[in-house]
Amino acid sequence: MAEQARALSWQFWAGLTFFLIVVAGTFAGIGWLYYTAMDAQEVPLKRLVVQGELRYVTPTDVREALVEANGMPLGSFFSADVNELRAQVEAMPWVEKASIRKEWPDILKVFVVEQVPLAHWNANQRDDALLNQAGEVFYADKSGLTLDLPYLAGPDHAVAEAVKQYRELNELLQLNGFSVAQLELSERFSVELALAQGTVLRLGREALLERIQRFIDLYPELEEHKDAPIDAIDLRYDTGVAVRWKEPNKNEKQES
Template identity: 45%
Template sequence: MNEVPALDKRAVKRADVSAQRQGVKGSQFYLGLAFFITVLVLLVFAGIKLSVWLEDEQKAPVQDIVVSGERTFIQEHKIEALIKRTQPGSFFELDVEQTHQTVEAMPWVYRASVRKRWPSGLEIYVVEQQPAAIWNGDMLLNQFGDAFDAQLNDKDLALKMQLPHLFGPGGSEQTALQGYRNMQSLLDVTDLYIVEMFLSERFAWNIQLNNGVKLNLGRTEFIDRLQRFVDLLPLLSQQKKQIDYVDLRYDTGLAVGWKTLDKAV
């Protein structure tokens, strides 16, 4: 009986071990591949579910809208209603820039900033318009002379009575407001203030004071002419007759129109 050499036995043994290792590696490869495919499928499925969840406004709505900044006329609930009407999607879909433009377009908002607050909030900071005058009867001028459309209701009657009424051609808002401020600063030394001011198409100035007196200041040197009126006011006040108007369109002096008895009554 022939015996297998010891060297051949070791070679066979190594071949068997190598084959076993190859089989194990092959099993591990397929198991790893299967695991990878499973994880990939799960990730794709999770991504789809996440996308659906993000798009579903019922699962990720804008729940908390916080409005800050000093406000007198801006009402928080109106801002909330406007945002929910113009941005009906989810928190993640909300367009911050568009929301910012929408809020700043509100009549009483001068400036605004908008930012998201995780996980479902929105923070809005507003700078309110500061009304300085009523312009042409139906608009308002802010402190910078910019006109904005914010109709005053009956509740704002006190504001209507406090603000001066300025009238002028389109585009003259800032000129009119600055002219009013310059003239009112001269009148601050008296008990008089401007209730109405008219700036004509030719930029002639006419004002009416709180005592009913109307002043015609003309187009040029209107500040100097108003100063002349202030200087002569003590003399005019000594008259027993009531002043109807004062025409100051002269190099020196002035013309006074007195109220008749009917007007005085």
């Protein structure tokens, strides 16, 4: 009986020891696998593919933004957080939004949607302020701009109003061969336009579309009235307008 008990005891301890070795080995293997997966040197993201209609952002810009934010290469295939990487790309000045996905075994794909500028904004205050097509202000280096954008100015709390007035007035003007080069919205929401053709229109706060239509209707007659180009037209009257012509060779300007 004693020998049988000793044999059973030995088998128990041998089995327990084997079990513990297996468990320890399993955890060690899991740990090794985890650290290997998380180690950028073992499963690194080697290739960056940047897609999208790019005009102001380059793949090099995207890579530098990701590396600069991380302080390291792109990271491991398993450990790289696509949400964090997307936030880093979207923090770039010319990026409106981005989407990121990983492709096995070593590819990081970034799809970039750039900001589409609508106009300069308050250029007399900041030379890097722009408005996008949604009427939102963003700040970016303008040195790469190839578009001839209008200049909009106004109170910072009235961005939406300035964009609304620009779009409505410019649409009507373009239908008749004119376009807005500058729009200034005062604190009291009074509107003044500078046309690409060189004429300034003072519109005031009310009946803006009607006053633009009055300008369009009167313009052919005004052009015939004097040989010099029109400098400014004040349309802030219920009837009639005040006109100032350019006098290149004189200091005085005539009103009619």
